[in-house]
Amino acid sequence: MLSSWLPKWLEKAWLLASAEHGQDSVSTLDLLLALWQDDALRGALQSGAPALARQDAGRLSGAYAALRQHGGEAAGGEQPSAAADEGEGEAPAAPQGKRGGAALDKYTIDLTAQAKAGKIDPILGRDVEIRQMIDILMRRRQNNPILTGEPGVGKTAVVEGLARKIVLGEVPPVLSGVTLRTLDLGLLQAGASVKGEFENRLRQVIDEVKASPVPIILFIDEAHTLIGAGGAAGQNDAANLLKPALARGELRTIAATTWAEYKKYFEKDAALARRFQVVKVEEPAPEIAVQMVRGLTDAMAKHHKVEILNEAVAAAVQLSSRYIAGRQLPDKAISVLDTACARVALSRAGKPGPIEDVTVLIDNIDRETAALEREEGHAERIAELQAQRAELEQDLAALHQAWEAQQKLIEEIDELKAAKDEAKPAKGRKLSPLQAKRKELRELQKHQPLAFECVDESVIADVIAGWTGIPLGRMVSNELEQVQKLAKLLAERVIGQDHALEQIAERVQIAKANLEDPGKPKGVFLLVGPSGVGKTETALALAEALYGGERNLITINMSEYQEAHSVSGLKGSPPGYVGYGEGGVLTEAVRRKPYSVVLLDEVEKAHPDVLELFFQVFDKGVLEDSEGREVDFKNTIILLTSNAGTELVMRACEHGVTVEDETRDPTAEDLVEILRPTLQKTFKPAFLGRLTIVPYFPISDDVLRAIVGLKLDKIRRRIADNHGAQVEFPEELAEQMAARCLDVDSGARNADAILTRTLLAQISNDLLSRMASGKPVKKIAVALKGEQVKVKVS
Incomplete structure (x- = not known):
């Protein structure tokens, strides 16, 4: 029979070992100390072993600490010495230069050590944010920056950049020699199932940071997880444990979280929010993103053993920004470039995917044919399968031929790269032999690349085509050429409205030539005319010609916004209302697809207060949603459609207009003047003044x-x-x-x-x-x- 005191004894020993002493196992010392510290257990011990029960718990705790410092039982099972037992000796001092204690080593990662070892990539384009962090960290009190920004913009990279500057000595003397450590909340919470264990672990980390002879700055990523971490009902959470040390300046912390999580958790806790200073980390402009990605190319090229051309870096940023929605720069550009490197390395070692796909189809046909031949009555299906197999065999042969041709060119290019003297063009030639071979390879790869010599623009486009489903040829086509022939491209889909298409194309060309205000959308047009004459088709054609497909058309039916309060549906519900935090129909769509055509259909049916929302969009190219985030409209084309004045247009086109006692067919300018009084009654002058009115004729x-x-x-x-x-x-x-x-x-x-x-x-x-x-x-x-x-x- 086991004593009823045994479970309580073991539980107390486990709490001592894990929560108070940070150990992952229970030793004999923990068992003895549990007996002496718990009054109930000590009373039970009195009846069975009175001599043991009379030992002093305080002196035994000191002996326990000394043994642990010298390795305890693991060091050879030595027992407490007499000096330790009597409390005559002191624990030896920690070795000089030691930067962390047991808890710090267990629950944190030393970023400065990683930077010193060259394990952190160069961080470019974030000097402003790093300087802001340094300013905040040098304060006497409340010296805790918190980085806020969308996922993927590089918040963690900013902290890594600070670690590199500390190692390189590029910080003020106050911060030189500081250790920057990342607090791993996952390790803190792992196995902390016993009540109070998580809090004890965090207290140990805080105490060791305070006691460290070398100044330590803690970096807490995903800091919003601190709110409520470890706190059950009636207990403190991790954030409350940090507040006193943060307020007194005893603990310097860099936090990072998304803007949405900051508003959701930090702003609701004013006492916690005032201890941090916000540093906004915005998505970088494409030009800055190119510099950021370029800083990683050497590491990527070394890892994948491939060559990365400069054009690939620019294409990764440009194409990912245009075609990949829901992610931010530079994260998505880095992912695209990394995938492209892997694809080039793979193409050198194995069969191309298209050849494997056709081979699998042939194998499937062979299996189905074999199954049908064992039965009767399938002669027609077998003949059909054999015809399909013959076509696939031809396709496979063509693919093999193209693959071999591309591989041969790649081998020739490799030979030319090995010969240094072939790098420059000969006299009278514009291209070197290497450049000429690369140009020839690109022509072969234009429609179906099967082997890659290096990471260039075509590989980047091939990766994004695989991710998005957008045809490869459309991405690599010259955008400037598309804009130059825009009116012709639109006229292939929209019939009979050449005047409107030319007017739209002219404004888009002016914007593309950077002659318009860059802070406004690429164009804002009010398309007015009868129903079914091509206004919506114009929007579809624009999305197809300029933005890669009809999927980049955002359509908002403005007849759903006939009440003043319905404006919240476009930009999101305000705080305290149902739907707050879910985003608006318009703002979320444009945030995910910043390169798109926005179609506001039947705009005359919307409430005037709703239309006032667009003044800022038309003037500054931005709109702030209900959560305070700015949504960029600068790369959009905004089309508004209206049927106002349809009767006037129909009558003018049917009976003509009279000018100087002469009746003739109306021009586009005539229709604008005919429609203007009606439009001024329907819309406010301030709204109309921001639009380009484009009339549409009835269909002949x-x-x-x-x-x-x-x-x-x-x-x-x-x-x-x-x-x-x-x-x-x-x-x-x-x-x-x-x-x-x-x-x-x-x-x-x-x-x-x-x-x-x-x-x-x-x-x-x-x-x-x-x-x-x-x-x-x-x-x-x-x-x-x-x-x-x-x-x-x-």
Whole structure:
């Protein structure tokens, strides 16, 4: 039978060893000390071993400390000496130059030691933030900076930069020789399941920082986790343990957290917030981000054993900033560049992914064919699989040929790089042999890179294309060329509104040439005209031409904001209201996609107070959300659409305008003057004065026929992509469909409804019948018999 005192004895010994002494095991000394310190256990000991119970607990505690300092039982199991037992001796002094105690070594990481060992990468572009930290750390009281910023902007890197400056001696004398340590909250909390254990560990760290002969600055990353850390009901949390030392200046701390977490946790605790001085770490501008990433290229190139060209660094920043949403610079640019280095290194050692993918498809076909051959009645499917296999074999052969050609060029480039004298162009040549070979390799890799010689712009674009799904060719195309031919690109999708497209293209070109105010959006346009004439299609075409696809179109239906209080839906709910902290529809969308087209649809239906929100956006290119964060609109194009004055436009285009007793068709300028009185009644003059008014004409019969033709082309491509079938439309089909669009008010939208009702309904019925019977679809023929549309699927 075990004594009922045994569980209590073991629990007390474990608390002494772990919580008070910071040990990971229970020794004989802990067991003895637990007996002498607990009155109940000592009373039970009195009856069984009175001589042991009479020992003095204070002297035994001193002997315990001496033994622990000399290694305790692990050092050879030596027992307390007589001198120690009588308290005649003192514990030996700590060795000179020792920078941390047991708790510091266990729960913190020495950043200055890592910097001295060269384990911290160079930190560029954050000199201002580091200087702000140094100013705060040199104060006598409340000398604790807290870095706030979005994840990925480099808050931890700023502290690492300070550690490097301390090691290099680039700090004031007050901070020279200081040790910078990172407090690992995970280690503090690990295994601290017993009540009070976490607090005791943190107290040990604080006490050792105070007692250290070398000044120590603690860095606490994700500092918001301190709020409530270790604190159960009725207990102090970690933050309350730090407050007194922080207020008196006994403990210097650098904290880091996101802006949202700071507002959520620190601002609610005024006593804690006033002990810290905020240092904002903003997302760097692209030019600064390039410098930051460039500082890491040597380490990356050494790790991956690849060459990184300067153009790759610029492309990593530029393309990631434009196409990767939800992450911040420089973090996303570093991730892209690191992935590109890994991809180049991998391409030198293994088969390219496209070749492996085609090989897997061929293997799958072989397995399915083998399974079908063991059964009967699958001759048609087997023949189809064999035809697919033959096509894949051709594709595989072409891929192998392209891969071999690219590898051969890479080998030649490597040879040229080894020959130093080939690095410069010969007389009369603009390019050196090395540059010429690289240019030739890029031409081969333009559409499908299979092997890489170095990390260049095409590799970066290939990585981002894989992450985002945006076609590679669209990313590497010259943006300036896109802007120069913008009107032509828009006219391929928007028919019959050339004047509007030219006006929009001119303003975008002016902004792209840096002749407009850089603090404003790239363009703010009010598109006015009847419904269904191409206003929304213009927004889609702009997103496709300038920002990589329709996914970068942000559409806000302004008819949902007819009340003054609904402005909170755009920028976020204010503090204390439901939804605070979740962000606004507009601000969150633009924050995630700063390079985008913003479409404010049916803007005349919004409340005037809601429209006043956009004054700051139109003037300064920024909007502050409900949490105090600035959202950047400087890289957006803002389009507002309105149907105000539609009747005036329709009447003017139908009857013409009279100028100097002469009636003629209205021009775009005439429509603006006709619409201006109506627009001034609908919108405030201050709002209209910030916009470029772009009128849209009603659709003529010829334009409608062209639009229907474009829609038929889209249907043809959709069927080819989804079913692999060819579609034949008669030439007169577009004209007949356009003739049925009798609803003038709905414009080209009526054509969609007619095509769906008359054409797509029949095609879908026949397609579903073929699919249900398992028959392949190879061709769809559409014919006209009078006014009837006939469809034949084969």
